[in-house]
Amino acid sequence: MARGGVLNLAGAICGQAALFAVMLLLARVLGSDDVGRYAQCYAVLALLGLLSLSGFRAGLTRFVAVHLADDDPAGVRGTVRLGLVISFAGSLAIGAGLFALAPVLADALHDPSLVTGLRLVALALPASTVCEAALAATRGWRTQRPFTVIGQVYEPASRLALTGLALASGFGLTGALWAVVIASWSAALLALGALVRLMRRVAPAEPAYRPRELFSFSTVSWASSLASTGLIWLDTLLLGAFGNGDIGVYNVATRLVTLAIFVLAPINAAFGPYIAYLYRQGKLPEVRRIYAAATGWVVRLSLPAFVALLVFPADLLRFFGGTFATGATVTVVLAVGQLVNAATGPCGTLLNMSGKVWLNMVDNVGALVLNVALNLWLIPAYGVIGAAVAWSASLVAVNLARVTQVWALVRAVPVSEGMLKGLLAGAAALGAALVARWLLSGSIQLAAGLTTIIAVYVGVVLALGLSKEDTMVLRSVRAERAAA
DSSP: OOHHHHHHHHHHHHHHHHHHHHHHHHHHTTOOOOOOOHHHHHHHHHHHHHHHHHHHHHHHHHHHHHHTTTTTTHHHHHHHHHHHHHHOOOOOHHHHHHHHHHHHHHHHTOOGGGGGHHHHHHHHHHHHHHHHHHHHHTTTTTTTTTTTIIIIIIHHHHHHHHHHHHTTTTOOHHHHHHHHHHHHHHHHHHHHHHHHHTTTOOOOOOOOOHHHHHHHHHHHHHHHHOOOOHHHHHHHHHHHTTTTHHHHHHHHHHHHHHTTTTHHHHHHHHHHHHHHHHHTTTTTTHHHHHHHHHHHHHHHHHHHHHHHHHHHHHHHHHOOOOGGGGGGGHHHHHHHHHHHHHHHSSSHHHHHHOOOOHHHHHHHHHHHHHHHHHHHHHHHHHHHHHHHHHHHHHHHHHHOOOHHHHHHHHOOOOOOOOHHHHHHHHHHHHHHHHHHHHHHHHHHHHHHHHHHHHHHHHHHHHHHHOOOHHHHHHHHHHHHHOOO
């Protein structure tokens, strides 16, 4: 798990850097209005992509891992074929509907200029869905290489390169969205190739189709994932529905905060297949151990970024242009909610991979309902700050519920020795950063502040000493590098 997590982290750094650069290019070249339009189109792609997957992302990972643990090659082959065919067929139907109804949706969002962008999203949807499904299946082999190389490095990097080329050629927002289409289709072909190579390791057998088993899990997982993604993107669409002009500012602030917690997704990806495998074998002490260790890694790797967001929000937003600095309050509010998300670790993944997907669905749907209610209440009066409060409150509520459920299920808690040491180091870095902001001003304030945060944080972590799990991870990574 450590080797897979480190590989995923490296990929996530590349992927998040590429996505950050895409947003920076759009903000610098096109301005906040087109950033808002791009964000709305991408929100539609994310939501309809999950609708197309029908929950097979988690289902493919879990059941491939389970069938491999049971030495059932027929089950592996049947699960992969069923998941891919249904996902692709669903995405084609939904994409065709979006292409036809793009003018209606653009009118609902009070922006007729979105029609072309929404139709390009319809073209990208089948490829994006197939890519997600194929990469989800590869993770069932407890390998993270295809997911990392294709999903986290190639697709974002190719989108960045194509976006830069489109903007330099004067194609504007339409060119940037064509970049999404081309990157999605090329990534889908690579993902299918990686899956075919892994399938060759499976013993020959007539595929065993067990739709009831897969659908019962995946349907619930679909509702859960749709609600979870809705929690991320629905506020952007609601701001558009209310005609709020600060969608671009809000989206940049949101993506900046999401960048701070980018470590959660790659660690979740490495963590999930092992949970399915170990829980199937009844090894609950190991489940508890790796849950605590994974949460500790998430907290310690993300804390310096959260300190920077809390102390220097306006300075960080100015990278995108002077007008985006108005989102400083939004950034701080969102950072508080995501910090709680980091501190509870991959609790939702643990519920899914242990077979309690219905419980995770209830959590996510409840959080989405709460988020929508708060947005409808707060956006008309407080605009983007109201949307930020709604998102943070929903994140805190759903993660506290999940932690309680994980304790009831496997008696696991997210607290570990490494996590406590990280929190102490984070508190020290926060104090040092506040002093630096008070003492310094002008152009050197941000650079000196970030340097102070990293130096103090790393120094305190090393002074407190590494935990047993940290030592094990370092030895494992060194061993793999030596073997390579």
